[in-house]
Amino acid sequence: MNNEQLVRITRYYRALNRLRTIGLEKVFAHNLADAAGVSPAIVRKDFSQLAIHGQKRGGYEITDLIGVLGSLLGKGDPQNCIIVGCGRIGKALIHYTGFEPDGIRIVAGFDNDPNVYTDSSSPIPLYSLNRLDEIVSALKVKVAVITVPEVAAQESYDRLLKAGVRGILNFSPVTLKPVPQEDGTVVVVHNINIALELEQIFYELKFPAMGHRE
């Protein structure tokens, strides 16, 4: 399975959960194609490669598909995640309700400002950054979202790796790079640079020959 196929399969999986939530039992390749932004032929090809077969009358059982794709995606494992940096973007993510349907739980937030981490209105526990090692270890956290200001990004990243976190979703404008670990574990970093995304959109509008992405 390559990276593009993984993106599609996570999209199918999310669409299937939403379809099940609204009471559907069967789904067709073109439904999933719409949800994932690909052609029905690609959905059928993906499923055929994964040895998933439809029914005689056409369509797939949603519950079956969720089972197969879910085990493929490692669902059932705990997907605990922390937020480092509880400014406006961090707080928006803490209150975001779109993670739970996908089995992702934001279990704690960290900040170095006592005015921030003592905020009693937070829906999840907030801690001082000094307690990062302790909490990461206690909750067996492997994935963190970095939403600190640019100047604090590299230090936060270093501390997270030291604490044992191995997956990073980075919203700071600094491009963080995966660092080989002495214990041989893999580090995965996804950088989301919002200003850069906007710049590229302006650029692609200016020079349409660049083609569009989804």
Place this chain on the structure above:
Amino acid sequence: MNNEQLVRITRYYRALNRLRTIGLEKVFAHNLADAAGVSPAIVRKDFSQLAIHGQKRGGYEITDLIGVLGSLLGKGDPQNCIIVGCGRIGKALIHYTGFEPDGIRIVAGFDNDPNVYTDSSSPIPLYSLNRLDEIVSALKVKVAVITVPEVAAQESYDRLLKAGVRGILNFSPVTLKPVPQEDGTVVVVHNINIALELEQIFYELKFPAMGHRE
């Protein structure tokens, strides 16, 4: 110039602006390589293709580079942008200070809730969604960020296209697709699905054979 090269060049450009801000005058390929997360050889290859040459003693003049890359990226054009959906994520972006250094200006926010769009503490003007056509036309806005809830995403997108917006950065979990326009203009859509990014990170940690992305 392909898409990957564009991403690198926007990264070089941003790094150069930051380096100039802190008073540097010269930069070396390996500085830009670090900033963009690539090897120095790739920086040199990019520059050589763009007919940008370094100096005898090594290094490039930062001001020269900013000029060349800036005109390549269409800097100097107005980069006005609006936010549709002023909930927590929309508000976080409205207050985000990381756009200005890149020449991007968030000029207005829209929401359908009067309690939201009459908020007088907002640093930019907020409007009812009913005034979208009028404001987009008056401010000649071509790019919008969609930060509405999932159920409102498609409708917001349709309204934006109708109003003449052609570039979309979509933070809702719905995958929006570029729609061919009758007037022949190009539509560019970048979808950022935060839950999906986190899911992929969990997946890549579970199956390291997938390789890591930056």
